[in-house]
Amino acid sequence: MTNRRDFLKKAGLATVGAAGASTLAAPAVHAQSTxxxxxxxxxxxxxxxxxxxxxxxxxxxxxxxxxxxxxxxxxxxxxxxxxxxxxxxxxxxxxxxxxxxxxxxxxxxxxxxxxxxxxxxxxxxxxxxxxxxxxxxxxxxxxxxxxxxxxxxxxWDPCHFATKDPIRSLADLKGKRVFTFPTAGRFLSRFGVVPVSLPWEDIEVAMQTGELDGIAWSGITEDYTVGWADVTNYFLTNNISGAWxxxxxxxxxxxxxxxxxxxxxxxxxxxxxxxxxxxxxxxxxxxxxxEGTKLELTTIPDEEWATVEQEAYKFWDEIAEQSDRSKRVVDILKKYAKTMEKAGKPYRYG
The missing domain is CATH 3.40.190.170 (Bacterial extracellular solute-binding protein, family 7)
Structure with a gap:
């Protein structure tokens, strides 16, 4: 009976197909725009x-x-x-x-x-x-x-300074007009940095005209890739963040x-x-x-740079007070940092 029903269904479809061959022979195509x-x-x-x-x-x-x-x-x-x-x-x-x-x-x-x-x-x-x-x-x-x-x-990459003049101490940062990100600039202003906001495409010219003293927007890979290594002289090996x-x-x-x-x-x-x-x-x-030949590397001594790290943790606590969700993020960052430090090499050095 099952086979018979299947046969009748197919036969019926065949009859419909014969009666409306002109319709079924050219199935409707529903155009779908990109x-x-x-x-x-x-x-x-x-x-x-x-x-x-x-x-x-x-x-x-x-x-x-x-x-x-x-x-x-x-x-x-x-x-x-x-x-x-x-x-x-x-x-x-x-x-x-x-x-x-x-x-x-x-x-x-x-x-x-x-x-x-x-x-x-x-x-x-x-x-x-x-x-x-x-x-x-x-x-x-x-x-x-x-x-x-x-x-x-x-x-993305870490955040380093690329500057016209060498940075070898925190005192060298004072008064420097630097293109950077909003939160990074807010933090760096604690050390005398003057954050400057400009269109990205204007940065190279701003360095050449003296409107900027430096850039804290990237690591050395971007400095070379986008041409900033051609208008700066020094690269500070200390960074305020290991990844954007x-x-x-x-x-x-x-x-x-x-x-x-x-x-x-x-x-x-x-x-x-x-x-x-x-x-x-x-x-x-x-x-x-x-291997790069355009930028001379400089470094702020570890003991001095440690004061920047300590100030960052104060900054974290200030951000945590802004909302419950911000506190949850800061708590996660603190837990993660402790885990990585406890794990030691290769997760954290020093």
Whole structure:
């Protein structure tokens, strides 16, 4: 009976097919338009070649015409400080930057970019997010803001000074006009540094004209890559952070419109971007310190630099007082720091 019913069904379909051959012979094709996004990064063209372009190129190739992401560079469509609002309004679809620089209206934004001594090595960032609970905290914070979806955080390079004049003591920092990130500048001002905010593309000229005395925006890899090593003379080996923390964000409505398989593809490409930076920066920092010919290395003695670290921990406690969530992040950073120090080499030296 089962076979007979199947036969009758097929026969019936065949009859319908014969009667309406002209219709079934040319099945309807539902045209699906390509999803197009505009993504702006914090980085200029030379830097973007490494920190994001390989991942976006890979995504566009793998998406096979279903989705295309157009990549724009620092300040190209919107000033960096206005990126969050532009993304929230839908003026642009996605952003790669730190929370701090785009003025994200969440309490955790202070931890994006270079939070002083929050990390010592680039691997600290993914461990903190994936194993110590920062992923969940960031999702919680951005869920309270309409219109923007936080997607993923990763590590970049450490924060060092590149300057015209040598820095060999904390006294040498006093009065120096330095291009840096908002929170990093807020912290460094305790040591007499004068933080300066300028469009990214103007930094090289500002160094040449004397508007700036130095840059505390990157490690030595970026100094060489973007041309800053050509307009500075010295590189301070001490850093206030072992890794910049940056993220990918998207307009919430646009993200929700993306099919699940393309969301998965984009997440994989973000992970690819995070991985690329891990080895590109790590190798570059060492190679250019030892083989680079443009910058002379200087160092502030450990005992003097220890006072900067001590001040950072005071800064942590001040930030912790800003909100319950900020305190939770600071508590995680403290727990992580103790774990790494207790673990010793190779997790922490000295």
């Amino acid at each position: 999803i197009k996004w505009r993504l702006q990064t914090y980085a200029g063209p030379a830097l973007a070649e490494h920190v994001i372009k390989p991942a976006i190129d890979a995504f566009n190739k793998a998406a096979n015409g279903e989705m295309v992401i157009e990549l724009y560079y620092a300040d190209q469509l919107v000033p960096t400080g206005e990126l969050f609002r532009a993304m929230q309004k839908g003026t642009i679809d996605a952003v790669q930057s730190d929370d701090d620089s785009i003025a994200a209206p969440v309490d955790v934004s202070v931890f994006g970019g270079y939070f002083p001594f929050g990390t010592r090595y680039s691997l600290d960032v993914p461990v903190l997010f994936n194993q110590y609970g920062l992923n969940e905290i960031w999702e919680e914070a951005y869920d309270e803001v309409d219109g923007v979806k936080w997607l993923s955080a990763g590590a 923390c940056g993220s990918f964000f998207a307009n919430e409505d646009r993200w929700n419109e993306v099919p699940e398989h393309l969301k998965t593809l984009f997440k994989l490409c973000m992970d690819s971007s995070h991985y690329y930076r891990q080895h590109w920066y790590w190798g570059g920092e060492a190679q250019l310190r030892t």
